[in-house]
Amino acid sequence: MEERIILSVTQVNLYIKEKLENDVFMSNVTVKGEISNIKIHSSGHIYMSLKDEKGVIRAVMFRGNASKLTFKPDNGMKVVASGRISVYERDGNYQLYIDSMKQEGIGDLHIAFEKLKIQLSEEGLFDPKYKKPLPKYPKKVGVVTAPTGAAIRDIINVLTRRFSYSDVLLYPVLVQGENSAESIVSAIEWFNEKRAADVLIIGRGGGSIEDLWSFNEEIVARAIFKSEIPIVSAVGHEIDFTISDFVSDLRAPTPSAAAELVVPDERELISKFDNVLKRIKLCSSKILDNKRLNLKFYAEKNVLTNPESMINNQKIYLDSLYKSFENSISKIAEAKKKELSVLVSKLDGLSPLGTLSRGFSVTKDEKGNVLRSVKQVKKGDLLKVTLTDGEINTRVEE
Amino acid sequence: MAGKENFESNLKELEEVVKALESGEVSLDEMLSLFEKGIKLTKSCTTLLENAEQKINVLVKNNEGGLSEQPFAPLGE
Numbered sequence: 001m002e003e004r005i006i007l008s009v010t011q012v013n014l015y016i017k018e019k020l021e022n023d024v025f026m027s028n029v030t031v032k033g034e035i036s037n038i039k040i041h042s043s044g045h046i047y048m049s050l051k052d053e054k055g056v057i058r059a060v061m062f063r064g065n066a067s068k069l070t071f072k073p074d075n076g077m078k079v080v081a082s083g084r085i086s087v088y089e090r091d092g093n094y095q096l097y098i099d100s101m102k103q104e105g106i107g108d109l110h111i112a113f114e115k116l117k118i119q120l121s122e123e124g125l126f127d128p129k130y131k132k133p134l135p136k137y138p139k140k141v142g143v144v145t146a147p148t149g150a151a152i153r154d155i156i157n158v159l160t161r162r163f164s165y166s167d168v169l170l171y172p173v174l175v176q177g178e179n180s181a182e183s184i185v186s187a188i189e190w191f192n193e194k195r196a197a198d199v200l201i202i203g204r205g206g207g208s209i210e211d212l213w214s215f216n217e218e219i220v221a222r223a224i225f226k227s228e229i230p231i232v233s234a235v236g237h238e239i240d241f242t243i244s245d246f247v248s249d250l251r252a253p254t255p256s257a258a259a260e261l262v263v264p265d266e267r268e269l270i271s272k273f274d275n276v277l278k279r280i281k282l283c284s285s286k287i288l289d290n291k292r293l294n295l296k297f298y299a300e301k302n303v304l305t306n307p308e309s310m311i312n313n314q315k316i317y318l319d320s321l322y323k324s325f326e327n328s329i330s331k332i333a334e335a336k337k338k339e340l341s342v343l344v345s346k347l348d349g350l351s352p353l354g355t356l357s358r359g360f361s362v363t364k365d366e367k368g369n370v371l372r373s374v375k376q377v378k379k380g381d382l383l384k385v386t387l388t389d390g391e392i393n394t395r396v397e398e
Numbered sequence: 399m400a401g402k403e404n405f406e407s408n409l410k411e412l413e414e415v416v417k418a419l420e421s422g423e424v425s426l427d428e429m430l431s432l433f434e435k436g437i438k439l440t441k442s443c444t445t446l447l448e449n450a451e452q453k454i455n456v457l458v459k460n461n462e463g464g465l466s467e468q469p470f471a472p473l474g475e
Binding site: 136137147148152153156159160164165166167168169170171172190266269270273276277279280281283284286287288290291 | 405406409412415416419420422424426429432433436437440443444446447448450451452453454455456457465467470472
């Protein structure tokens with residue numbers, strides 16, 4: 001047997017490792033495949049396999065890089081991973097050390113999302129004028145979601161805690177994968193056809209954009225728009241926005257928030273009733289007080305307490321009227337008297353008697369005619385001269 | 399459940415009662431009957447809420463190919 005160099009296992013692994021790490025191509029590769037056997041260690045490192053139809057490669061993503069992921073990797077997810085190929089000496093395995101990883105086809109989904117959003121928006125499906133108000137006190141809340149998982153549990157918890165008056169009816173649907181959009185559509189249509197609820201919550205818990213995709217489907221959007229029952233959409237977490245959110249009557253950030261939006265808090269209502277009761281009592285006693293006050297006002301009026309005083313008052317009034325009547329009558333009489341004496345004195349001035357008193361006399365012939373000229377008499381005529389205090393009979397001498 | 403039909407209309411009536419009372423423009427007779435009505439309505443609304451028996455049902459396929467309701471309890475915690 002020839003002498004040969006004998007290598008240790010470690011030496012072989014190290015050699016291969018160096019070979020791979022010095023390979024320009026292998027030290028910087030991008031690989032696409034489907035995740036399987038994923039294990040997220042408590043340290044934050046992620047161990048998994050990437051596979052395609054024919055083969056598998058082990059892969060690891062250390063905590064530092066894993067913390068930068070924008071999605072939660074899971075089995076079955078198609079990804080594109082970049083990193084280097086190297087050897088894990090302990091197991092003698094080569095594996096992909098992943099620096100960064102993204103979901104395959106996500107770019108396409110984003111484009112489809114934006115395109116549909118613009119199209120439906122232009123058609124007016126998101127228009128606020130189509131948004132229906134939610135009933136204040138729904139008798140029945142319809143829920144369209146998966147029968148298992150956190151979403152339905154949260155919704156039922158909130159509905160039972162807040163408002164036991166509302167019945168709940170779950171229409172179980174697929175919320176991801178094949179036929180999920182169709183099953184959501186038939187649930188919405190069923191509720192409308194049967195008028196089986198006053199308000200609908202449709203939604204699901206969080207997940208990747210692919211998981212939420214059925215809520216971005218056009219048929220779901222159109223079914224929501226057509227629904228005559230108001231719909232609250234609650235898909236994923238607060239940060240996730242879907243087409244369903246835009247077209248529904250109200251968007252809730254999470255399924256439990258949706259439940260809080262559709263029903264009032266019954267404890268608040270009951271305390272409101274207490275308040276209403278207080279208001280009714282207060283108003284009624286106020287009204288009573290008012291009536292009492294009115295009654296007192298009238299009761300204290302003289303007519304009721306002392307009717308005689310009313311008559312006396314009238315008598316006194318009558319007396320005063322009479323007095324003032326008398327007064328004014330005598331005043332008028334006096335004024336007339338004065339007026340009369342003024343007139344009389346004026347008359348005096350005009351009377352011939354007045355003139356006589358000043359020394360003039362009136363001469364008349366025998367027949368009593370007043371003489372105005374000497375031509376009216378001849379010698380021997382008898383004349384009568386009237387003075388202020390008597391008459392003289394005289395005869396014309398010349 | 400007859401109560402279910404009444405809750406909302408009761409509330410509406412209650413609002414009207416309070417409004418009329420708060421306006422103060424009612425006769426004594428009206429006031430008394432409003433007061434009585436208000437008390438009755440509040441009590442019945444509260445009772446309706448407190449005694450409501452919430453049904454939580456799930457739809458399942460029945461033999462005729464339609465859907466029928468049965469009580470539902472979410473699985474697991």
